[in-house]
Amino acid sequence: MTNKDLFNQVAARLETYQPQMIDLQRELISRNAVGPDHSGPGEGEKAAFLTALLQSWGLQVDNYPAPDDRVAGGERPNLVALVPGKRPEKVWVLSHLDVVPPGDLTLWHSDPYTLKVEGDRLYGRGAEDDHQGIVTSLMAVKAILDQGITPPRTLALALVSDEETGNEKGLAYLLREHPHLFAPEDLIIVPDAGSVDSTLIDVAEKSILWLRLELVGKQCHASRPELGRNTLRAAAHVIVALEELARQFSLENPLFRPPVSTFEPTKKEANVPNINTIPGRDILYLDCRVLPEYELAQVQERVLALGKEAARRFEVKLKVEPVQELPSAPATPVEAPVVQALMRAIREVYGREAKPQGIGGGTVAAFFRQRGLPAAVWMTVSRTAHQPNEFCLLSNLLGDARVLAHVFLEKE
Numbered sequence: 001m002t003n004k005d006l007f008n009q010v011a012a013r014l015e016t017y018q019p020q021m022i023d024l025q026r027e028l029i030s031r032n033a034v035g036p037d038h039s040g041p042g043e044g045e046k047a048a049f050l051t052a053l054l055q056s057w058g059l060q061v062d063n064y065p066a067p068d069d070r071v072a073g074g075e076r077p078n079l080v081a082l083v084p085g086k087r088p089e090k091v092w093v094l095s096h097l098d099v100v101p102p103g104d105l106t107l108w109h110s111d112p113y114t115l116k117v118e119g120d121r122l123y124g125r126g127a128e129d130d131h132q133g134i135v136t137s138l139m140a141v142k143a144i145l146d147q148g149i150t151p152p153r154t155l156a157l158a159l160v161s162d163e164e165t166g167n168e169k170g171l172a173y174l175l176r177e178h179p180h181l182f183a184p185e186d187l188i189i190v191p192d193a194g195s196v197d198s199t200l201i202d203v204a205e206k207s208i209l210w211l212r213l214e215l216v217g218k219q220c221h222a223s224r225p226e227l228g229r230n231t232l233r234a235a236a237h238v239i240v241a242l243e244e245l246a247r248q249f250s251l252e253n254p255l256f257r258p259p260v261s262t263f264e265p266t267k268k269e270a271n272v273p274n275i276n277t278i279p280g281r282d283i284l285y286l287d288c289r290v291l292p293e294y295e296l297a298q299v300q301e302r303v304l305a306l307g308k309e310a311a312r313r314f315e316v317k318l319k320v321e322p323v324q325e326l327p328s329a330p331a332t333p334v335e336a337p338v339v340q341a342l343m344r345a346i347r348e349v350y351g352r353e354a355k356p357q358g359i360g361g362g363t364v365a366a367f368f369r370q371r372g373l374p375a376a377v378w379m380t381v382s383r384t385a386h387q388p389n390e391f392c393l394l395s396n397l398l399g400d401a402r403v404l405a406h407v408f409l410e411k412e
Contacts, residue, residue: 003409006149007348010405013143014398020142021135021397022122024053026115028131029124035076035098037165042071043097047079050097050134050159054081057145064178066161066169076161076169080181083141083155090156090186091408093140094364095133096163096170099126100386107388121391128392129385133191134159135397136379140404152411153187163192163364166324171364175371182373187338187407190365191379191400198350198399201342202377204255204331204358205366209288209296210323211303213238217316219272219280231282232271234314239265241310242286248302253291255331256358261290263299285323289360292328326362329369336374338407345406346378349399354378378403 027049034040051061060082065075077097082090102112102125109123110116116123124131137157144151158181162169174181182188194200215235220228245263252259264287271279288299304320311318332339334356346354359377368375380396 003411006147007406007409009147010140010143010149010409011402013147014139014401014405017139017143017401018394018398021139021394022115022117024135024138025122025124025127025131025392028134029115029126030113032113033098033126034101035162035165036068036070038101040101042068043077043161044071044073044075046097047077047159051079054138054157057142059083064174066173068169078161078170078174079157079159081157083145083151085151085154087153089183090154091151092156092158092182092186092188093133093137093404094158094160094171094188094190095137096130096160096192096364098161098164099129100164103388109389112390120393120395122394123389123391125390127390128382129390130163130192132379132392132397132400136191136400136404139397140401140408143401143405144408149409151408153408155408156186160364167364167367171367175367179371182368182371184373186373187341188365188368188373188375189338189342189404189407190363190375190377192363193359193361193377194379194381196381196383197352198346198380199352199354200257200359200378201339201354201356202359202363202365203334203339203356204292205328205362206256206261206358206360207290207292207294207296207328208324208326208362209290209299211286211288211300212321212323213284213286213303213307214319214321215282215311215316216319217280217314220278222276222278225278228278228280229315230278231316232279234311234316235268235282235284237310237313238307238318239284241306242303244306245288245299245302249290249294249299251291251293253293253358256291256360258360261288261294262360263288290328296325296327326366329366331358332365332369332374332376336376338374338376341407341410342376342378342403344410345403348406349402
């Protein structure tokens, strides 16, 4: 039987799995897997469910837990399940178990932890980020198992923790403590970013720099502002002053989308609890996605200089500290086998020509690339990750599962 015949059989089998895809999304969405950094319970319940499911399919599931005393049981799960192939080199699909908090519940049209099906859309927290990766990879493996096919390469599923808050308890832990799991000859796919038309294959990412800016002034009664030093007013001027960063770091790189570095003020911590008090302390955060042409130390230095200059006008002190520093890793070569295999599969399934490109968002692929392990990030997105009313499309689950199955069955 030809490889094409095998793929057609698996694709037809996947067509019958659409109810199972919906059911799996329902189970995953119902299990709160927000990490402890965001005051959540962690990934333990979701990991236990997936372990039992994969074991019911006859797979051995190994857990490589990272210690974390902030969650029940004191561990964050990292699951690995293998389907032996004709050759020992692996095709990895790495998805993450954790999700971000739902945020303002009034912005949701339904309970974020209860699946809502509306036509082709499946709503719920984590439906796209990253249940889509979990569902498509598991269903592609199940179809191959149900067809009784021994794949050319060993199939490897990794379901890791802590992707949304730094990866130290997830992939970074696996690579540090269990590096034997991965090899340069493996094909590594991370379904965690992409485009709505399926054609974006992420092969490079910008450097990430998250900065904490603390302004310290003097608290006082709002009716006597001359007695204090208003840090909220100063913070507003600091934010405006930091717009200069885009002009000072203005290089463009056509590999990336968008092709420039970005510098966005994001989170702000609460200051005073009442209206009639001028705050004497404010904390805000800056999310910088920096082209690899620049050093992160340069950026942090300019943030401090621009911020201090703006804060000085209000006699407010400013301290800048990094929360996360992740320098851009070497890009995965366009000619890497994993990139070429994905391009062939996308052409076969979606009838489109994929384009390897760089992105501003950070994914766990950066940790692979820093270790010299070529990894490609791909899936068909709905662009609702981290948003209220997050959803994925059932049609994307089916199509992406077919793409992964095509890669799984390739003999090259």
